[in-house]
Amino acid sequence: xxxxxxxxxxxxxxxxxxxxxxxxxxxxxxxxxxxxxxxxxxxxxxxxxxxxxxxxxxxxxxxxxxxxxxxxxxxxxxxxxxxxxxxxxxxxxxxxxxxxxxxxxxxxxxxxxxxxxxxxxxxxxxxxxxxxxxxxxxxxxxxxxxxxxxxxxxxxxxxxxx
Numbered sequence: 787x788x789x790x791x792x793x794x795x796x797x798x799x800x801x802x803x804x805x806x807x808x809x810x811x812x813x814x815x816x817x818x819x820x821x822x823x824x825x826x827x828x829x830x831x832x833x834x835x836x837x838x839x840x841x842x843x844x845x846x847x848x849x850x851x852x853x854x855x856x857x858x859x860x861x862x863x864x865x866x867x868x869x870x871x872x873x874x875x876x877x878x879x880x881x882x883x884x885x886x887x888x889x890x891x892x893x894x895x896x897x898x899x900x901x902x903x904x905x906x907x908x909x910x911x912x913x914x915x916x917x918x919x920x921x922x923x924x925x926x927x928x929x930x931x932x933x934x935x936x937x938x939x940x941x942x943x944x945x946x947x948x
Contacts, residue, residue, distance in 0.1 A: 795912040798901050799823045801893055814882070817874040818890050824917045825867055827901045831894040833868050838887035841872075845880045859928035866918060869928070 797803075805811055805819035822830050840858055843851025858868050871890070875883040904911050 795910050796900075796904055797912045798827060798897055798904075798914065799912075801897060805893060812882075812886070814875055814878060814886050815889055818871050818886060819893070821867070821870045821874060822890065822894060824915050826914060826916070827894075827898050830867070831891070831898050834871060834887060834891045834894055837868050837871060838884065838891055841880065841883055841887060845884065856928065 802819045802823045806816050806823070808816070811819070822834070825833075837855075837858055840851060840855040844855055845851075859872060861868070871887075875886055901911065
């Protein structure tokens with residue numbers, strides 16, 4: 787059995803690559819699209835969804851929101867993907883952060899649907915090359931304290947005054 791040539795393989799990351807290069811997208815969107823390239827289809831989607839939900843809960847004042855966000859950012863059993871996405875957006879204003887997270891979540895959901903369809907059709911896809919070299923965080927973790935102080939980026943979003 788021969789290995790199919792690269793031109794016969796579908797690139798599941800093509801929409802992320804396009805979004806990362808699209809100058810019409812905000813820099814934060816280009817950053818998080820780049821950060822998601824190569825991440826396993828389900829892992830990427832559910833990680834971003836979980837992060838978006840936690841940020842949304844904090845923004846809406848849900849009591850468990852701060853603890854959930856602190857747990858995500860302080861998780862020493864996962865790779866750095868969620869922290870990477872969060873810190874690409876941190877301090878930019880919560881409304882912008884949520885908008886960008888929802889945008890990425892939508893891209894990743896559609897990517898997952900395409901991956902499922904490719905699998906159902908027994909089509910071949912290009913292998914996803916995980917950009918992380920370790921399965922655990924590489925560096926200091928955020929302190930897991932649900933009583934963190936919310937600074938101006940949580941209530942003084944510059945996009946709200948425009």
